[in-house]
Amino acid sequence: MLKDITLGQYFPGNSVAHRLDPRTKLLMVVAYIVALFSAVWVVSYGLMILVLAGCIAVSRVPVKSLVRGLKPVLIILVFTGVINLFWTPGESLWHWWVFNLTREGIQRAIFMVLRITMLIMGTFLMTYTTSPIRLTDGLESLLGPLKKLHLPIHELSMMMSIALRFIPTLIEETDKIMSAQKARGADFESGSVLQRARAMIPLLVPLFISAFRRADELAVAMECRCYHGGKGRTKLHVLRYQGIDYAALFLSLVVVAAVFALRRFGL
């Protein structure tokens, strides 16, 4: 059951989207979000759907897994849809109790749900095609200029990659401790909320202890290899923009410009 978590899941592959520089992909996602939130009417939404479909085709990520990624936000989607449907002022089509269905509401609901769905699918497409290590590398490099303001960018990205690295380990550990306590008759599945919360103690205490132990061991192992922060540290895989990155960035700019232009004409 714990294995179903898809947070930051990466699908290894060798498509164009996989080979893009992580910085390019981060910038493209930013451009994509800006464009998505500037879209106002059917034409610009249509353009964005085309862009997303093109990206999915290029990345060769199965659509099914992208759709599965939407599952956790289903409640938010439904909630947004319903709120917009019934509580948007405008030309009333149908009225019952506090529900007031309007023409504007239908439009808005469709656009809002579409916007959130595409937002999530677009960002997931990035995490699906970029390994966590490359992603944090890209983030560190993009945020690099902020080091001038004495922001600990390197430390933050190191923390992020360590956290990502240890998610599967901790899940495995949780499974193991759960089994061990179940073997002693612990019951995680039945009882009232309070009883269940109490039943978590035999799971959480050993889990925290082992997390601290691991952190300690990791710190020692890093110091043994002379880790002393980001100053003067070089990379094994140096990020370098290729021709394909410039092309992708240029296309993103074109899309943003097109959406802005369409917005001026209310399309």
Added chain:
Amino acid sequence: MEPIIRVDHLTHTYGQGTPFCRSAVKDVCLDIYPGELLGMIGHTGSGKSTLIQHLNGLLKPTGGKILFHGRDIWAEPGRIRDIRFKVGLVFQYPEYQLFEETVGKDIAFGPRNMGLEGDALRERVEEAAGFVGLSPDLLDKSPFELSGGQKRRVAIAGVIAMMPEVLILDEPSAGLDPAGRDSLLNNIRSYHAATGSTVVLVSHSMDEVAENADRIAVLADAGVVLCGTPREVFSHGETLEAVGLTVPQVTKVAMELRRRGVAIDSAIYTVEDLRRALDALREGGAPC
């Protein structure tokens, strides 16, 4: 004799229906008899851990059955917890599951889940602590103040305190120093002798299993390849080597002696056996 646990054509496939599906245990049949000390051996990835997690119902078979006293343990899924009290399982590195404020409370976790209270509970805890060689004054200490070896003993006591009919230990001596290992195995042997309960000792050390077990099951490639008394199992030296295991060190010594022309029984698998055989040879005046 009627087996206490019968593993009947057990198969367990992880991730069924996905491209990552893999059978950790395939069509395994194994009988465990009441009162015996069964050694289970196999190297990493042979399916040992998956198999033993079926014996107390932590994993549900994807094929086949587990019979406890002749009854399918999954016949009533709602009562699977009762099986876990009767078939006690000590995981590998069990010291990492300790969580209570005191050693005594941690050992009491299992029996308390069974509904025991008061004097009966305290008696169980003290008895279990005695079996694993923990002195009574440790019971009020925090488990996190203890040494690694002592923590492991606390965790084992936590399962023994449930007084299971079958006690399964997954690599109980892993990572202990030789002295700690010997004393822990001694404790397990005397627990087995004193209570007459069934014990399954999982290990990857041939020497450890040979010294202690009445019967040995050898696991490899998701199945049981050999099962029988140590004498029977070690007579299949080639099969053992084929699955990446070897006979115990003393058996190697005996085999080498034989190869060099000493008239010695090759089915020797404990240090004690070898000493006796050599003594007999010396008295018989054979060349030494």
